[in-house]
Amino acid sequence: MREVVIIGAGLTGLTTAFHLKKRELDFVVFEQANRAGGVIHSVSENGFLYEEGPNSGVISNAEVLHLFEDLGADCEMEVAASAVKKRYVLKNGKWEALPGGLKSAVITPLFSLKDKFRILLEPFRPKGKDPHETLAGLVRRRLGKSFLNYAIDPFIIGVYAGDPGRLVPKYALPKLYQLEQQYGSFIGGSIKKQFQPKTEEMKKVTRCVFSVKGGLSVLIDGLVKHIGNERILLNSSKITVKPIADHFEVSYLNNQGEPISIEARKVISTVGAHQLDQIMPFIDSVSLAKIGSLHYTKVLEVIVGFKEWKGMNLDAFGGLIPFVEKRDLLGALFMSALFKDRAPEGGALFSIFMGGVRRQDIYQLPDDEVQKIVGMEFCDLMKVTDFQPELFKIIRHPYAIPQYEADSGERFSTIVAIEQKYPGLVIGGNLRDGIGMADRILQGKKLSDVV
Ligand SMILES: Cc1cc2nc3c(=O)[nH]c(=O)nc-3n(C[C@H](O)[C@H](O)[C@H](O)COP(=O)(O)OP(=O)(O)OC[C@H]3O[C@@H](n4cnc5c(N)ncnc54)[C@H](O)[C@@H]3O)c2cc1C
Secondary structure, eight states, rough: EEEEEEOSHHHHHHHHHHHHHTTTEEEEEEEESSSSSTTEEEEEETTEEEEOOOOOOEEEEEEHHHHHHHHGGGGGGGEGGGGGGOEEEETEEEEEEOOOSHHHHHHTTTOOHHHHHHHHGGSSSOOOOTTOOOOHHHHHTTTTTHIIIIIIIHHHHHHSSTTTTOOHHHHHSSSHHHHHHHHHHHHHHHHHHHHHHHHHHHTTOOOOOOEEOOOOOOHHHHHHHOOOGGGEETTTTEEEEEEETTEEEEEOOTTOOEEOOOOEEEEEOOGGGGHHHHHTTTOOHHHHHHHTOOOOOOEEEEEESSSSOOSOOOOEEEOOOOGGGGGGEEEEEEEEHHTTTTTSOOOEEEEEEEEGGHHHHHHTTTTHHHHHHHHHHHHHHOSSSSOOSEEEEEEEEEEEEOOOOOOHHHHHHHHHHHHHTTTTTEOOOTTOOOOOOOHHHHHHHHHHHHH
C-alpha cells in the first residue's frame, strides 16, 4: 500500500513528487516513457544547445522562484537577456517592434489611427455579459480590429499556437477576463492594480522570461535527483486505476513487461486529457468524453542553427507572425540572443513554430516540404541570402497545447464531480489550471497540498 501514486513524470508530476518528497511522504511516480520530463527535452549537438519542447517560461507566480531556490545549486535559473526584451510582429512583410510604452504605442504602424483614438474610450465601454465570449470578440469590442490582429493574435500564436476566435478568455486568459469583469476596463483595471499594495510574494512575480543554465532538462534532472530515481518508475505501460472501497488498485506492466498491481490511498493523474480514458476506465463514458474532447493543437517545432550568422540583427526576443499576414510560419524565437551558450560564438540558434490551430494543414506536410518552406520563409524574414544551416531539426508535437475553448467550464465541473465521487482521486495536468510551465509548477505544488 502506497500513500500516493502519481501518473506522469512531466513537469507537473515531478513538481508534485518534489513537494511530497520534501514532506517525507510515501509516493511513487509512474511514467510510460523511458525518461522523465514529458515534453521538456534539451539536446546538445554540434555546438548548439536546443530545446525540443518548451523553450522558456515566464515568472508568473512565486512558486517558480521557490522551486529554483529549493533545488539550489542543482539548477541555475537563467533570466533572458534584458537587451532583447523587444518582440517583433510582422506587418506587411516587415518586422515592427511591439510597443513597450505610450510614445511607441502612439507612433507604431501596427495599429490603425482609428483604433489608437478608439482606445482612449476603452475605460468607458460597457462590460461584456457573455462568459463564453471569444477572445477575438472581447478584444474587437474593447480595443478594435487592429489591436486584435497585430497585438492579441500574435500573442495568442506565441502562447497557445491558438485562434483568438476560439479561445474563451474566462478560461484561457482569466486575468484579462477578470480585468474587465472586476474593473470594467483593461486600462483602468491595470492602472488600479498597479497602485494596489503588493505583498513580498507578489513583488517576486516579475513576469521575466526564464530558462535554465544548460537547458530546461537541467531542471528535470534537478527534480529527479531530489525525488530519487528509485521513486520514478520509467517504462511503466498499460497503467489502469480501479477504485476499491476507500483506496485504489493501480495495475501496470513494469519495465520488464511483467504485470504488477499495487494499492494506493491517493492517485494523482498529470497526463493529458486524451490519455485519461485508458488510465481510468471506471469513470463513466459521458464524463470521460467531456474531458477527452479537450482540443490539443498540433505544432511543428523547427530548430535552425548557424555556426556563422550573417542575417538580420538579432536584437529581440523573437518575431511573431499574425494570421492576417498569411505566412507559413507562426513565429521564431531568437534563442541564442535570449540565452547564453546556445550556439557557437558568432553563430545563431532559432526555434521556429509552424502549424497551430489555424494551420493544421502544415503539420501534415512531409519533412522535405517543411524544410523547403522554412528555407524560403527564413531567407525572406531573417535576411539570409543562402539557407545552409549547420543544424536543422523538425520535431512534431501531435498533442502540443490544450486550447481552453467554450467547453472548458463543463470540463472543469466534470473533473470536480469525479473527484468528489472518488475521494483520493485527483485529476491534474494541463487539462486545467493553465498551459505554461509556471502554471504547471504552481499546479504541482497545489496537487501536493491536497495530500
Ligand atoms: C512545443 C511546445 C512548446 C511549448 N512552449 C512553452 C513555452 O515556451 N513556455 C511555457 O511556459 N510553456 C510551453 N509549453 C507548455 C509546457 O511545456 C507544458 O505546459 C508543460 O511542460 C507540461 O508539463 P506536464 O507535466 O503537464 O505534461 P507533459 O510534459 O505532457 O507530461 C506528461 C507525462 O505523462 C506521461 N504519460 C502520459 N500518459 C501516460 C500513461 N498512460 N502512463 C504513464 N505516463 C503517461 C507522458 O509520457 C509525460 O511524461 C510548450 C509545450 C509544447 C508542447
